[in-house]
Amino acid sequence: MDQFSLLPHPLVILGAGYTGLRVYQQAIKTGWRVFATSRQPQIHLSNIPKEHRLRFDLTQPETWSNIPDPAYLIWSFPTISLKLVKNFLLARSKPTDRMLIMGSTSAYLPDERPITEDTPLKLHLPRVQTEEYLRTNNGAVIIRLAGLYGPGRHVFDWIRKGKIQNTRKWVNLLHVEDAADICLQALEQASDGSTYLASDGHPRTWDEICTVASEKWKIPIPARTSPPHSGKQVSIHKLRTGLQYTFHFPDLFQALDHIEVGSS
Secondary structure, three states, rough: OOHHHOOOOEEEEEEOOOOHHHHHHHHHHHHOOOOEOOOOHHOOOOOOOOHHHEEOOOOOOOHHHHOOOOOEEOOOOOOOOHHHHHHHHHHOOOOOOOOEEEHHHHEOOOOOOOOOOOOOEEOOOOOHHHHHHHHHHOOOOOOOOOEEEOEEHHHHHHHHHHOOOOOOEOOOOOOOEHHHHHHHHEEEEEOOOOOEEEEEOEEHHHHHHHHHHHHHOOOOOEEEEEOOOEEEEEEHHHHHHHHOOOOOOOHHHHHHHHHHHOOO
């Protein structure tokens, strides 16, 4: 029996959007008793069993009691309002045993060197302030995710729709299935109050990705331009050595080929 199934409390995905739904699916496979939340569960969670759907809106305290108490919590939406988050946790009868927050690598200040968990944060941002409060005061584990892609969120479609520029700007990407598994593994193994950066470990430039899209898939690409800044390179040394995570999709271009074939 998987260790997850032995845990005494259910897992609740707070805000089951694109990534949260993948966490739900992976958690079910690994033996969790799991619930997913949405402001409109009948609409946004229609593809999961009704008994696993919960209505939750942080701005509506009358929905807070819908969350099992106690429970393990994964926040998959930005925790922008520190006051509301504090009040929600105070309203619960028992402390949450484990809490994980999906953050973003955009929380770090630009640095010419690869960013790590020790790179200074943008502490003026409300989201980052709340994340750090939960980490230092409630022992929350923070996974700061790189740009997510996968089925329904295809990098080549971003090029087709003109959402990116053909520049030498660095970009860090992570398949959504890896993001989900990293979060679950960290929930089980990471120390309270720890932070991990998560990407596939291979920073690339947009012009490199555009070149592959054009040469292999004949996708029209924009003319090359100069970026206003060089972007960031993310180091996942701590993820590799601390969690020893094994990637399902370690090669971006192989993963993109698979999505492109599947969507054609």
